[in-house]
Amino acid sequence: MIFDYPTLKLIWWLLVGVLLIGFAIMDGHDMGVGTLLPFVGRNDEERRVIINTVGPHWDGNQVWFITGGGAIFAAWPLVYATAFSGFYWAMLAVLWALFFRPVGFDYRSKIHHAGWRRTWDWGLFVGGAVPPLIFGVAFGNLLQGVPFHFDANLVPYYTGSFFGLLNPFALLTGVVGSAMLTFHGAIYLAHRTEGEIQRRALRAALIFGVLMLAGFSAAGLWLAYGDFGYVLVTAPDPAALPNPLTKSAVHAAGAWLANYGRQPATLALPALAYAGGLAALALAARRRTLAAFVASALALTGVIGTAGVSMFPFVLPSSTVPGASLTVWDAVSSQRTLSIMFWATLIFMPLIIAYTGWAYRVMAGKVTAAYIREHEHSAY
Template identity: 50%
Template sequence: MVLHELISYDVLRLVWWALLGALLIGFAVTDGFDLGVGMLLPAVARTDLERRVAINSVGPVWEGNQVWLILGGGAIFAAWPPLYAVSFSGFYLAMFAALVPLILRPVAFKFRSKREEPAWRARWDAVLCFCGLVPALIFGVAMGNVLLGVPFRFAPDMRIFYEGGFFGLLSPFALLAGLVSVAMVAMHGSAWLLLKTEGPVAERARRIGMGAALAALVLFALGGVVLWSFVEGYRITSVIDPTGPSAPLRKTVERVAGAWFTNYAQHGWTMAAPALGLAGCALAALGLALRREVLALLASAGAIVGIVLSVGASTFPFLLPSSLDPRASLTVWDASSSHLTLFVMLVVTAVFLPLIVAYTSWVYTVLWGKVDARAIADGSGHSY
């Protein structure tokens, strides 16, 4: 037996679908509070010292947290080449709009402390706010468009044609998904600030976070109602071989109202995902109200996990539905790399991903505790 055949092709496809979800969740949970802190910076911090306290709460970890985004992009490129080709070419302007703030953010972190003039620092604080808000909104809008379907098609020779535009991505449902993402990130950033800071910054973050958590709960529930009532889902209507070649046009697909809820009806355990999202938002609001720092942060992280998993549970086995030609929709079974490629990647991932998780866990353990405002004020210990 060839070594890579120790794990069947269909199992490897499922494993890499799960790993892609895990990487996206890792980015949303870790970099989510970074983006949330930046987004809330003008609201939670009034003086320069307070803003430095907020910034230093994420200062030692924000760069490491972006590793999950890089890993997610790499996984899409290597494990799901058609998905990478369609999404990164079709969503080019949207990707650019999300990446520009992520590129500006390290500049703002580094340049803010170079001069002490209030106007200079205020400008970079505004940049940090912008760099937190815009990616959170765009990533949510992207998830909304995945649920709606994306206007692409394949020619008979498998060339990809994307026939949409940037503003076409900003439909009402996609914007609603973007608002869910913004509220979710604001909730997570608030919970992080409550854990890492004291005094006025923590108190303002607590009050804002309660509102953000309740907003995330309401918007997420509203999104589910709209998805059920007004959005057509996708359903495979032909027999598909989970171990067959990656050839998207060999299946037939139809659009049906309520199809995105089929998995919930057929597999009741998948209801745990939206339940976790709703319960996490409610518990985060409660934890913030009671000043239970760890509860608030864990519940906020749980809400993010539940919300992201809800999208995956709804759309499986679809990765990227096509609104132009439903049969061109990319699924777990027909958009992956080869059997050998997935196996080699899994071996490499099995070696390095635990190291990344272990190192990240060690970093957070070492940096546990509150940011010391006095150390920042007297210059004895701070990053920014």
């Protein structure tokens, strides 16, 4: 093994972040397009154009979501088990919403009936709009701390309620999550379409881009002046086997901003969120849609990276027993597991990126109403 245990723990914190960002960029623009579908498309033909911009890619992009969930399960088993205890109904809501995507894409155009197609259009809307909202709410609860603790056998106990997750700050971060993926999807849609659909997509990009930046700013101010944050009093040994009960931590208002003072270079992440968002808006206004898409991807990277860096080394803080909080150092799998996963990731992630890039290159170009009419039986 080339890397020691503490280094592998840090590497996997970074890799999980990369997978979450990859999911937001790749599957996120599919979900954003689904969210906009009933509103940007004014008739059946326009909606078929919109669906065909993401139809060939959406299932491949969902690999990022599956891989991210699998990586959390394998690299951070305690986080996975504890989070699903607390967010069980929320995760089920995500799963139920995602059910509409495969059947919506496959069944929507099978029957030439207006009511049938409208139903699946709204199903695709649910599959695109609900997951980002819930993921944003989940991040808001992570930043506040989740009410859980462990017994002596490390069995997690969640002491909150489902409706307790729907607090004002979490709803704000839910808006940020929803807005940033809808913004990203609107720019992608503008890049793949033309005419009136493109104009509507650009208007949607302006609305949701401004909403994302405003919500991100409001959440940052709330973190700065609100009663949020945790600090380690006695840190776990980074080289020790994972045991979250070997440390102590306390709640400390404003602690989530401390990392930026200790490591000023991390300020590049919130700066990237603003710079990428503003650049995407400016480029989209000039109809430089490919560059705008890259800029919005950088904005998403900045937003998600800001949340991760703010909480480091915490991954899942406990609001009821802060000492039971899960951190980068004490929520992980064994050194052998992390090492095997690292080499597997090193081999397969470049292959996934290369294949995805090839697929987008092959199916690049505008999707038009003429294309839909010419491919009536093969298009979505």
